[in-house]
Amino acid sequence: MNAPLKPSPLLQVQGVTLQYRTEKHLVTATYRVSFDVYGADRFVLLGPSGCGKSTLLKAIGGYMAPTEGSMRLKGEPIRSPGADRIFVFQEFDQLLPWKTVKQNVVFALESSGKMRGRQADDQAMRYIEKVNLTKFANSYPHTLSGGMKQRVAIARGLAMEPDVLLMDEPFAALDALTRRKMQEELLQLWEDTHFTVLFVTHSIPEAVMIGNRILLLSPHPGQVKGELNSDGSDPTDPASGKTLSERIHATLFADRVEEEVAPHG
Amino acid sequence: MSDVVASADFGVVQRPLTFWQRLMAQSWLRKTVILLVIVVAWESYARHLNNPLLVLTFSATLVSFKDGMVSGDLLQKVINSVVLLLKGYGLGLALAMIFTAVAMLSRIGNDLLETLTSAFNPLPAIALLPLALIWFGLGDISIIFVVVHSVLWAVALNTHSGFRSVSNTLRMVGRNYGLTGPRFIAKILIPAAFPSIVTGLKIGWAFAWRTLIAAELVFGVSSGKGGLGWYIYESKSMLDIPAVFAGLFAVILIGLIVESLIFRNIEAITVRRWGMQN
Numbered sequence: 001m002n003a004p005l006k007p008s009p010l011l012q013v014q015g016v017t018l019q020y021r022t023e024k025h026l027v028t029a030t031y032r033v034s035f036d037v038y039g040a041d042r043f044v045l046l047g048p049s050g051c052g053k054s055t056l057l058k059a060i061g062g063y064m065a066p067t068e069g070s071m072r073l074k075g076e077p078i079r080s081p082g083a084d085r086i087f088v089f090q091e092f093d094q095l096l097p098w099k100t101v102k103q104n105v106v107f108a109l110e111s112s113g114k115m116r117g118r119q120a121d122d123q124a125m126r127y128i129e130k131v132n133l134t135k136f137a138n139s140y141p142h143t144l145s146g147g148m149k150q151r152v153a154i155a156r157g158l159a160m161e162p163d164v165l166l167m168d169e170p171f172a173a174l175d176a177l178t179r180r181k182m183q184e185e186l187l188q189l190w191e192d193t194h195f196t197v198l199f200v201t202h203s204i205p206e207a208v209m210i211g212n213r214i215l216l217l218s219p220h221p222g223q224v225k226g227e228l229n230s231d232g233s234d235p236t237d238p239a240s241g242k243t244l245s246e247r248i249h250a251t252l253f254a255d256r257v258e259e260e261v262a263p264h265g
Numbered sequence: 266m267s268d269v270v271a272s273a274d275f276g277v278v279q280r281p282l283t284f285w286q287r288l289m290a291q292s293w294l295r296k297t298v299i300l301l302v303i304v305v306a307w308e309s310y311a312r313h314l315n316n317p318l319l320v321l322t323f324s325a326t327l328v329s330f331k332d333g334m335v336s337g338d339l340l341q342k343v344i345n346s347v348v349l350l351l352k353g354y355g356l357g358l359a360l361a362m363i364f365t366a367v368a369m370l371s372r373i374g375n376d377l378l379e380t381l382t383s384a385f386n387p388l389p390a391i392a393l394l395p396l397a398l399i400w401f402g403l404g405d406i407s408i409i410f411v412v413v414h415s416v417l418w419a420v421a422l423n424t425h426s427g428f429r430s431v432s433n434t435l436r437m438v439g440r441n442y443g444l445t446g447p448r449f450i451a452k453i454l455i456p457a458a459f460p461s462i463v464t465g466l467k468i469g470w471a472f473a474w475r476t477l478i479a480a481e482l483v484f485g486v487s488s489g490k491g492g493l494g495w496y497i498y499e500s501k502s503m504l505d506i507p508a509v510f511a512g513l514f515a516v517i518l519i520g521l522i523v524e525s526l527i528f529r530n531i532e533a534i535t536v537r538r539w540g541m542q543n
Contacts, residue, residue, distance in 0.1 A: 061437070081440040081441050083443055085441075086441060087441050089434050093434055094435065096438075096453075098456040098457075098459070098535070098541070107442070111439075111452060112442045
């Protein structure tokens, strides 16, 4: 699948440089990164640790301002966190432990002022059903497994029907079997509603499987190394005889002797 | 499939615990046993000593306590103390809430709270009583003032440190769904910091109770009524030792009741139900 040729992108990131302060240093996380995300894209930011991909996602979420460049959602500059960009984090504690599964979703809908009362309840149950957790709607998060918690977080994000879902290595803390299952479920959900998702990962197989477009970032600071399309099948390139994963690997680690990132999945 | 052991071959898959095992899993029961052991030790030592002016037996204490409650003398003192305590505790909690909210909303507020708690938390509330007497005179207000002082800093300190330990992820989730300012505090920080807040409430309560009794001991009669502390002091002056023991017994009893009925239940329906405390 090629990127759809729409006149204007949903999310436009242009020449974004991100810097943050630690106790002793000013760190440049990304340097002049640009990309466009279109509606219904499964856009993957892929790179090794230290390429600033999570920082980039935070900036798009509105949690930090770029020192240079611009980020626009539907043409409007991104200034602060908002319910049009919903985060799904890696950490399991993103669910409010004092609320049940259903209350967690309703909380999101009501706090953001999107829906109230019955309408919010119905919307919550509809999306909880989509992630097959109807039976657990009234359970508290601490009684759920890690994979189920992430499904609740995804249901909560999707129920908000945001312009773009921002997923920050959502399956990285899961065991390999569960991770695989969650990846498949995410794709099924996408088949269902065609939401736009920006997905951060450091796993090449995950990127190839999840994304229809993959942005490769180099580390320290993050810079764009290339952009690839993927149909999820990891095809072999007839010219070079290499699979997509192998080409990604070669691009990311071209200037390195050692291979420090083992493939996941 | 062939390697799977038939379920009948397992020793135990799941079986109910024995009556004794279930009984011993009840913490209230274990604690009651501890209390009973203490009571027996007390009773036998007091009988052995046989000097009711020094150590009264437990049974005699109970009788004296019952007499005091029935005659209404001790009961009235208990009510006076508890009313005063609730006023001071409530006011202290309200102030602590305001202080911590201000501390969470601005950096200068944060600095203010940290400075004030480190200055005042180590200061024994009772040490302020002489000053309070000069400022507010001989009355309830002086006692409430020192009780408020004893509650405020302990609760504010715990709540504040609870707020600060709320995970960054949870904060980002709150802001993601549009929560800012007071709504953010009410809907994210307070529930997320609830384990620390409950601890603060418990510590604050204990501080308030002991400060109140001490204040009443030092300066008992407020507007002619007097509370438990005064009852103990007065009884001692008249060498009414059974009444002294009955008064102390009432202090401990109220402490136990508040802890086991009120705080335990608050924890059961909140932090333990949410899996935030075991």
